Amino acid sequence: MNSKILSIREDLASRLKPGRYEHSLSVSFTCMALAMKYGFDLDRAELAGILHDCAKCYDNTAIIEKCRKYGLELTEGELQAPSVIHAKLGAFLAEHRYGVTDPEILSAIACHTTGKPEMSLLDKILYIADYIEPRRNKVEALPEIRRLAFEDLDEALFQIMEGTLHYLESSGSYTDTMTQKAYHYYKKKKEESK
Ligand code: DGI
Ligand code: FE
Ligand code: FE
Numbered sequence: 001m002n003s004k005i006l007s008i009r010e011d012l013a014s015r016l017k018p019g020r021y022e023h024s025l026s027v028s029f030t031c032m033a034l035a036m037k038y039g040f041d042l043d044r045a046e047l048a049g050i051l052h053d054c055a056k057c058y059d060n061t062a063i064i065e066k067c068r069k070y071g072l073e074l075t076e077g078e079l080q081a082p083s084v085i086h087a088k089l090g091a092f093l094a095e096h097r098y099g100v101t102d103p104e105i106l107s108a109i110a111c112h113t114t115g116k117p118e119m120s121l122l123d124k125i126l127y128i129a130d131y132i133e134p135r136r137n138k139v140e141a142l143p144e145i146r147r148l149a150f151e152d153l154d155e156a157l158f159q160i161m162e163g164t165l166h167y168l169e170s171s172g173s174y175t176d177t178m179t180q181k182a183y184h185y186y187k188k189k190k191e192e193s194k
Contacts (some may be wrong), residue, residue: 115182
């Protein structure tokens, strides 16, 4: 086992609410399961998963304050959809509080909420694991998407992006530019591959 992982877990268990910590553990194991299927390093997948929501120990106001304090620039869209910002601060904390230097892990944490065009394998694994982890139960299509995640990673990615966008639109939430860019990129890719 990666020696860092136990001390990171201990720290997160003391900072996150129990449900959020449980979700983080569940995402880390789901990341490892997807890494087994698609051939990615298990320790790196686990680390991305356990840390992905590390900024969620703060509320959105505190998250924005911390971004200002650490010089992390926020776009107008992010300020209008503040629930996406924990991903950016999370990547910063992963590096500066937890000592992660692996750029692929930091990238996966930074884009785990919105996705982005041209995602790496680890970016996709974390984005999908966050959505399908066994403790999640809010989305009706989850059983089908869980099965799909282990059959066709890109199709699962697309369906999750589409479902998230529909959900945000139907609930009247502002959708961040990156959420839209990511969706349109993968929609075009899917159409071109037909
Ligand atoms: O942190 P989690 O709850 O595990 O999940 P997450 O990081 O995927 O997303 C956190 C929330 O952000 C979730 O309720 C969906 C929402 N979200 C994702 N993209 C956007 C968004 N909210 C708005 N307003 N706009 C977006 O583009
Ligand atoms: Fe998150
Ligand atoms: Fe999460």
